[in-house]
Amino acid sequence: MTGSAPLILGAGPAGCMAAIQLARAGASPTLIDRDAVVGDALCGGFLSWRSAAQLQEIGLDLGTIGAHRVNQLALYAGGVEAHARLPETGFGLSRYALDTAMRALAAASGAQLEIDRIRSLAPGKAEGERQEWRSKSIFLAAGKHDVRGQPRPRQSDDPALGLRIRIPAQPGLTQLLDGTIELHLFPKGYAGIVVQEDGSANICLALRKSQLAEAGGNPRALLDRMADEHPKFGQRMAYAAPGLTVDSIGAVPYGWIARETMPGLFRLGDQAAVIPSLAGEGMSIALTSGALAARYWLVGGADGAGKYQRAMARAAWRPVSVAKLIWETAESPRFNSQLVRLAGLAPWLTNLAMRASRI
Template sequence: MRRTAPLILGAGPAGCAAAIALAREGAAPILLDRDADVRDCLCGGFLSWRTVDQLRALGVNPEVLGARRVDRLALLAHGAEAVVPLPSPAWSLSRRALDSALRQRAQALGATLAVDTARGLDGTTVLGQRQRWSGDGLFLATGKHDLRGHPRPRQTNDPALGLRLRLPSTPAREALLSGRIELHLFRGGYAGMVLQEDGSANLCLALRKSVLAACGGHPVQLFKQLTARSPALSERLGVEWRDHPIESIGAVPYGLIAEQTEPGLFHLGDQAAVIPSLAGEGISIALASGEMAARHWLAGGSATAPAYQRALARKARGPMRAAGLARAFAESPLGARAGVAMAQRVPPVLHWLMDASRIHPDAPLAQAPAAP
């Protein structure tokens, strides 16, 4: 007997990966999202070599989309700098370009995109602003945003916050950032900076809530303090950064892994495992979780959700621990200095940490179906 189409809430990388895998097998999923047009999300502009392999297997090629090649990692902390070649080339691409391509791929294979704002859940039924939405199983892929009534557990009284600043292309930034991704480390947080396909510079900060609170809760004051303490960051931001909006997202539960779920409810992406952003593997886990959830659904229907969630948690624990260790070092002045010194003197140690925080292609979590 033919199943009812599954429902996917959230048309980002995780939701689209699930939709692509399901549609390839004729499941005709419904992709439900609040936006008809793709927004440029706060984070996720860096694509590791593992992520690029997964995207290509799903039928999306970042190079064709204009992604910029990244082959070096620069660590900058307290006046010191270390530059280390990446184990394999990575790429930088805006989320608007990436998510648009994934949506198009899913729809081309038979997924349906529907637009509505979710107000909550009734079991596995989505209570939308326009109507109620249901299907044979719900794939929850709302990213870092929690659905009303379904918050993820808060693990600390000093949670992480995310800030993003997008700066226009300039010759100076091109010269400083071409071919590399930078991590600027400071007490209580870090800032990642990379050029995107249009030459603009994407600066994303992950920091403890207490760091922003010490600046009166004002992001502009925080940026003033950071640039005053870091000539390198000041050089990259220039003087015009004040003319551009600072976007934010609150209470990001880094380290969270969803261990359990109820039958019919598949947690994907950041609703399943929130890896610290300095690992650069958030998109990889999102894609892998969507594809893995789809495989379970195709094998046994919506009742397989608990088995999927346990399997995903098991596969994500190792990379999550490695990324958590890296984050702890990055947020500590002593740890940051030690990390930069180690990268300068023993680059293979940093390569080991990069590898440990990534999903290996021979692991079930990262296997994606071959592109047609």
């Protein structure tokens, strides 16, 4: 493929959003993903009210696709707990359900979906396993995965990694979690728990790599240790059968923001900014970046890339900085229970933190 029609690499929320907006404006984008079959990505099982509103705007109603409504935040650390109402309704939805719906919407809007794994990038050119793709305008939306030619710096000797276990629907657990997003704060990490469309509980953790090493590199052994050390988390994990799969992803560059880009390259989603995940706003950043990049492209074509990237960096700065501060406090063994105590005493502060970490 050659030419000026935009090429979008990655059909996650960022890439699909760009594809939908560009296709609806008549730009005939090509959307490429490495996977022909939609998987169930580990990250992004909670959708904030902002994500929900953005999806609603493009015609995707989360209520209609069965997403679990979430109105409460519950925080736990060191035997202390606090509860707060979310500013607006959020949702629990599997990435399988969301990505399937977004891909279908992109195709229905007129985007051409292709399957290829992109290995490397250069101005105007993406080298795939199947073929070479050429376009003056490339939208990089490969999420967590770096593509050769566009690495993101790793900023920590002990980077964060993600783990996920999905517990099939069980009445006792569903009742415990109903309508709530739970955050269990641990030294060097946290677990987020939310019910999804099929009633299953999605337990997603971000932890430092050193902790996995301490557990002998065995993710399930690490989860079981966390369950022993933190009773409320243990109460949820008691529903997890021993053989359940634990999915994992490697080093996540929390706090990184792309401030520059190469000619014609629009960096989207996690390739534009990586917000610490306990804020539950990465999906909204992904959707925002897809829509914003499409807007800049429709005005300036490939030449709009630099301006877009700077605008995106400005938009992401506040939520990413606020979320980073919260994440650093939340993973500190000295401060995490104080944080929860404060959240209990001053619900207005929790509300402010939730609002300030939205894009």
